[in-house]
Amino acid sequence: MMLKLLVLFLFFQISVSEIFFEERFDDGWRSRWVISDWKRSEGKAGYFKHTAGKWHGDPDDKGIQTHTDARHYAVSAKIPEFSNKNRTLVVQYSIRFEQDIECGGGYIKLLSAYVNQKKFGGDAPYSLMFGPDICGTQKKHLHVILSYQGQNYPIKKELECETDKLTHFYTFILRPDASYSILIDNRERDSGSMYTDWDILPPRKIKAVNAKKPADWDDREYIDDPNAVKPEGYDSIPKEIPDPKAKKPDNWDEDEDGLWKPPKIPNPAYKGPWRPKRIKNPNYKGKWKIPYIDNPEFEDDPDLYVLKPIKYVGIEVWQVKAGSVYDNILICDDPAYAKQVVEEVLSNREIEKEGFEEAEKVRKAREEEEAQRAREEGEKRRRERGYDRRRYRDRYRDKYRRHDYLDDDYHDEL
Numbered sequence: 001m002m003l004k005l006l007v008l009f010l011f012f013q014i015s016v017s018e019i020f021f022e023e024r025f026d027d028g029w030r031s032r033w034v035i036s037d038w039k040r041s042e043g044k045a046g047y048f049k050h051t052a053g054k055w056h057g058d059p060d061d062k063g064i065q066t067h068t069d070a071r072h073y074a075v076s077a078k079i080p081e082f083s084n085k086n087r088t089l090v091v092q093y094s095i096r097f098e099q100d101i102e103c104g105g106g107y108i109k110l111l112s113a114y115v116n117q118k119k120f121g122g123d124a125p126y127s128l129m130f131g132p133d134i135c136g137t138q139k140k141h142l143h144v145i146l147s148y149q150g151q152n153y154p155i156k157k158e159l160e161c162e163t164d165k166l167t168h169f170y171t172f173i174l175r176p177d178a179s180y181s182i183l184i185d186n187r188e189r190d191s192g193s194m195y196t197d198w199d200i201l202p203p204r205k206i207k208a209v210n211a212k213k214p215a216d217w218d219d220r221e222y223i224d225d226p227n228a229v230k231p232e233g234y235d236s237i238p239k240e241i242p243d244p245k246a247k248k249p250d251n252w253d254e255d256e257d258g259l260w261k262p263p264k265i266p267n268p269a270y271k272g273p274w275r276p277k278r279i280k281n282p283n284y285k286g287k288w289k290i291p292y293i294d295n296p297e298f299e300d301d302p303d304l305y306v307l308k309p310i311k312y313v314g315i316e317v318w319q320v321k322a323g324s325v326y327d328n329i330l331i332c333d334d335p336a337y338a339k340q341v342v343e344e345v346l347s348n349r350e351i352e353k354e355g356f357e358e359a360e361k362v363r364k365a366r367e368e369e370e371a372q373r374a375r376e377e378g379e380k381r382r383r384e385r386g387y388d389r390r391r392y393r394d395r396y397r398d399k400y401r402r403h404d405y406l407d408d409d410y411h412d413e414l
Contacts, residue, residue, distance in 0.1 A: 017334035018087075021079040021313060025050065025063050025327055033064075036074035036316075038121030046071030046322060053325045054098055055355030057167070057348025063327030065098075066319055076111070076120045076314035079331070084174065085306045091130055092171040092330040092338045094345065097163070099323030106161075106324050107131025107143050108315055110331070112308035122316055125150075127307040130172045132161035142189075144172060144182065146198060147307070153198045159190055165356060166349070169328070169342045173335055178305040186342045194304055201301060205292035218283040228276035235274070240264040 023032065029050065039045040048064040066073050095106045109126040129145040129152075142159035145152050162168045162184060171183035178194040194200060213219075246262035254260065315326060328345055330338055 017332065017337060018082075019330070019332040019334075019337070020082045020310070021077070021329065021331040023077065023313075023329040024061070029064070033075050033077045034117035034120070036076065036120040037118050038074045039072040044070075044072050046073045046319075048073065048075060051325070053096060055165075055352055055359050057345070057352040057355075061327070061345070061348075063094075063096075063325040065325045066317070066322040069322050070320055071322065072121070072316075072318045074120050074122075074314070074316045076115060076117045076312050076316075078117070078312055079310065081309050081311050083306065083309045084333070085303065086176055087333045088176065088335065089174045089307070090171065090330070090332050090335055090338045091128065092169060092328070092341070093131070093326065094167050094169045094328040095132065096165065096167040096325045096327075097132075097134075097323065098165055098325060099319075099321040101134050101324070102320040103135040104319030104321070104324075105131070105133045105317035106326075107133060107317065108313060108326075108329065110307070110310050111312040111314055112147075112310055115312050115314070117312070120312075120314055120316065122318075124314070124316070126152075126314075127310060128172070131170055134161065134163060142170070142182070144180075146194070146200070148198075148200045148304070153200050155197055156199065157190060157192075157197055166352060167325075167327075167345070169346070171335075171338055171342070173338075174305055176305060185346060186339055201299070201304065202297045203295055204298050204300075206295045207290045208293045209290070211290050213288045217288050218281060218285055219288050220281050221284050222278040223281045224276040225279045226276075230274045230276075237270050238267055239270050241267045 023029065027050075035048065037045065046066055046068040049067040050062055051065050052059050052062045053065060064075070091108075091110065093108055097106065107129055108131055109124075110128040111124060112127045113125055115124055125147070126145075127147045129143055131143060133139070133141045133143050140160050140163050142161040144155040144159070146155075147153070159182065161170075169183075169185050171181075171186070173181040173183070174194075179191070180194065180197075181191040182189045195204065241264065242262040243265045244262075248260040248262075252260050310331070313329060313331065317324075328341060330341060332338060
């Protein structure tokens, strides 16, 4: 009976979960996506290449890869309009930075307003922007920007993305209680609440700035033991004593040198000024902190988590170096299904690593070959320049030798 109930529960859970959009970039992907002409007239628009990339876990698992350096990339897909009201929103995708990106984005956007997809670009309003943004070695930021009443709010936390050259999944989960989770490769990287981690609404609580510590508040964690008694004669112990090992010099003359006294040394029995031992304070109440009170400016919005109805998903980034492979875009309301997708794709992680390591060997060998060729060409040019210099030097020397010879003849004739 319990087994039947479990099967029914799982069936019910699967039946009520919904996949709003899923893209694995098979051969028909162009029928679902529109590549924008934004920046094309300026010669600044890049193209996407349909490929599994230089290294991969499965040669048939293709994505779309940014293809030209120093370009803007913009592509979008229209999806059946949906709302995340009263349901969990899961946004997930994978990206692999095969290039040394130097500076550029690797995020995606969810859009709510009407979009002219052929003109979709950086000025198009969005409801959610999520994913990596890298610049140099210092900036490896993970964006989570939410739109609320027409204004964009970035998450206040400093989140970091992955920067190696393997495939990584980024997952954002937003729940009806306004709590959220951020996962990378199915591992939770961060979590919290929209109420505290975005400056969208004023805080529920604020510090009572006029509060004062109560007069009877005891914040001394340790106190002197009131029962401690100073040992008898403690104060009479001298700080220094005569050195018992000292001896009067044989040549000491008391008539001339005066009465000999041994030098002083620190007294090992001297322990310094007496202090009672410290004990735990039985009345300790902890460090006093300014209390929080209800914020009179806070006005709750139970729909804080609700984005405007989503109509499009888009990629709009600029990259100095191209080569990022986007894949496995998923928008649904079932974190369990999203987890399953990650597990499925990353099951080939070891194969991808081997492909990457092999590609690195080839790259390093090619770079060494090019460096060796450059060294040889440089040495050849140096030899040629050296030969020319020697020939010019010899010609110069011969010329002035002849001049000196003529001068000698001239003086002889005089």
